[in-house]
Amino acid sequence: MKKILIVFGTRPEAIKMAPLVKKLYKEVDFNTKVCVTAQHREMLDQVLAFFKITPDYDLDLMKKNQTLNQLSAKILSTIDSVLEDYKPDLVLVHGDTTTSSMVALASFHKNIKVGHVEAGLRTYNKSAPFPEEINRQITGRLADFHFAPTKQSQVNLVKEKVDINNIVVTGNTVIDALFWGVKHINLDRKDIIEIKDFLWKDKKLIVVTGHRRESFGDKFYDFCSALKTLSERNDVQIIYPVHLNPNVQEVVYKTLKNAKNVILIPPLDYEAFIWLLNQSYMIITDSGGVQEEAPSLKKPVLVTREVTEREEAVKQGTVKLVGTNKIKILKYANLLLDDESFYNSMAAKKNPYGDGKASAIIIDFLKHNF
Template sequence: MKKILLVFGTRPEAIKMAPLVKELSKHTDFVIKVCVTAQHREMLDQVLTFFNIIPDYDLDLMKPNQTLNQLSARIITAIDVVLIDFKPDLVLVHGDTSTSSMVALAAFHRNIKIGHIEAGLRTYNKLAPFPEEINRQITGRLADFHFAPTQQAAENLLNEGVHSKSVFVTGNTVIDALLWGIKNVNILRNDIKKIKDFILENKKLIVVTGHRRENFGDKFIEFCLALKELAYRTDVQLIYPVHLNPNVQKVVYDTLGGEPNVLLIKPLDYEAFIWLLEQSYLIITDSGGVQEEAPSLKKPVLVTREVTERQEAVREGTVKLVGTNKAEILKEAILLLDDQKAYQSMIGNENPYGDGTASKQIVDILRTL
């Protein structure tokens, strides 16, 4: 039996690895263990609870105000103990976090095979997103098996010299998680009830998120001023689950606090958040995961970044890059609010990130390796 260790630490990683954990658990020819670094402690735990996953190893590495270098060093040291204890044949990591790159490096040092879930995404700008772009490239150089969500991601890897026999196009596991999650949301939860009380049927709901480091400062102020102007419209409501980072909190509450058509709330767990996305008319975000999820919900997305490693969605027309310029955000948002033809053109296309079978495809491939 093949021994597989799945390692993740952030909320997005947990969401995207959860359906893979569930799929692997169906097969008796694998011995699997789950290790979490807890790079996001509270948000990670919420996802684990929703998907009913109990980690075999919990490294609990999150510390207040630790630097990326401190976190990276602690990940390598802590995961090495797990690798010695379990002795996996294969380590599966996800995406572009410090957890993925440092765990991959530690596994490489132990001569353990590495599988990279959501491989091949690129902006080729090492500062956007920072530090994720370089984390992803490091993991890609170390991985033995690359599970690319799209053909474009696979081509990025092939162009970088990765052997074609180690690259597999599977779709993105985030769609697996979303489709399972929507069916299992508990709409009687108190936080969902409170949001329902705010939402008015005769208004168009805009759901907003924003947390990228590269947008902090003047860019983020500009972004919030655009939201404030949108909220003046009588046909619009905004709900913004505000990231806990102080660079986000201060600007958002100073700019949008007290606005009558704006509901500022604490970050939602995954279950409540996907329910909220489903209620939206329009989404404005800098989140990577939302760019992937929204097309399956038939919701248009304006992305407040200058570049995105998810170009497939841009080409399909399901998302549009608008940056953080106030005028550009307002122009594109107003177009979608007022022009049904423009709106329909963004929601009528298929999701380029798959049909919800990525986890099964990955497991089928693992059984042949």
């Protein structure tokens, strides 16, 4: 029986790996264990609780204000004991985090095969998204098996001389997680009930998130200024779960605390957040996962980034890249609010990131190729 170790450390990784973990637990061909670095702590634990996953190893590495270099060094130095204890045949990592790239490197150093879930996304701009683009490229160079969510991701990998026989196009596991999550939402939760109490039924709900490092500073002020202007419309309500990063908190509360029709709330856990997304009319975000989830909920997305590694969504028309440019954000937000045909042209498109069967495709590949 082959031994698989799944390692992740952040909330987005946990969401996207959870459906794969749950399916692998049921497979008799594999013995599967989970290790978390806890690169995020509280947000990670919320996802684990929702999906009912208990890690076999918890490195508990989150420390306030630690640098990327400090975190990287900790991951490299602490994952060794897990690899030595479990002796996996394959380590599965996800996406673009420091956890993914450093665990892939540590596994490579020990001649352990690496599988990369959500492989092949690229902007080819090492500063955007930062540091995720380079994390992806590093992990891609170290991986033995590449689970690409789309054909374009596969093309990117082939251009980088990855053997096409080691690439499988799967769709994105975030859709697997979304479909499972929507079915298991507890509508009697206190935070969901509280949000229901301040939702205005006669207004169009805009859900906002923003936290990207490359937008900090003047760009983030422009983004918030656009939201403030947008909030002056009488037909909208903006709900913004504000990221805990001080660079985000300071600007958001300074600009939007007293803005008309804006409600600022603490970050939501995954269960409450996907419920809120489902209530929205439209979404303004710099999140990669939301770009993938929203089309399955039939919600148009304005992406406040200059470039995105989710090119398929842009080409399909389910998202619109607007950056942090105030004029551009307002132009397309007002179009979505005022022009029903434009709204439908985005909301009605098929999701390019799959149909919720990515985890099953990954497991089938492993059964026949590993």
